[in-house]
Amino acid sequence: MAVYYLNSSIMGKKKPQEINASSMADIAFLLLIFFLVTTTMDIDKGLLVILPPYSEEEPDESDVNKRNMLNILVNNKDMLLVKGEPINITELRELTKTHVNNNGQDPRYSDSPDKAIVSLKNHRGTSYDMYIKVQNELRAAYNELRTDYSMNKFGVTFDKLDDLRKKEVRAAFPLRISEADPDKTGGGK
Numbered sequence: 001m002a003v004y005y006l007n008s009s010i011m012g013k014k015k016p017q018e019i020n021a022s023s024m025a026d027i028a029f030l031l032l033i034f035f036l037v038t039t040t041m042d043i044d045k046g047l048l049v050i051l052p053p054y055s056e057e058e059p060d061e062s063d064v065n066k067r068n069m070l071n072i073l074v075n076n077k078d079m080l081l082v083k084g085e086p087i088n089i090t091e092l093r094e095l096t097k098t099h100v101n102n103n104g105q106d107p108r109y110s111d112s113p114d115k116a117i118v119s120l121k122n123h124r125g126t127s128y129d130m131y132i133k134v135q136n137e138l139r140a141a142y143n144e145l146r147t148d149y150s151m152n153k154f155g156v157t158f159d160k161l162d163d164l165r166k167k168e169v170r171a172a173f174p175l176r177i178s179e180a181d182p183d184k185t186g187g188g189k
Contacts, residue, residue, distance in 0.1 A: 076125025
């Protein structure tokens with residue numbers, strides 16, 4: 001019995017070729033750079049609100065005349081209660097303008113714009129959408145009051161005033177919105 005050892009190269013069979021992977025790292029790095037450069041990141045936007053400094057002490061409400069306070073309560077069913085009466089969100093802007101710009105005429109509303117305070121109390125179950133709607137209406141009321149004032153005094157809308165005049169208008173109609181914790185004030189029950 002004869003044993004033959006055949007060399008694979010003699011029989012015409014070649015070793016399988018290996019793929020040259022030396023440039024794969026370069027390609028992956030270039031793809032990574034491409035995706036980093038071309039991808040846009042969404043930036044979360046929120047409300048620009050200046051918060052008062054933190055204090056352990058409870059605020060003393062005795063120095064604030066109840067007449068100057070516009071109490072707004074939003075319950076967990078997104079219903080508004082303003083000065084103890086239910087209202088629609090569409091009425092909030094005009095009611096806020098009336099309260100702030102009363103100048104002591106109606107005894108139900110504020111003495112003057114610089115003494116007017118809007119107190120907003122939201123239940124923990126209030127939807128974010130309703131919270132934003134209420135904030136928009138309150139800020140729109142102040143923006144309209146400031147624009148009316150600047151038109152009467154300077155003949156130009158508020159957004160077209162220079163910084164010095166804007167400061168004067170803001171002093172005439174200061175944005176005083178107080179957001180109280182409903183659990184501490186009794187509004188969350």
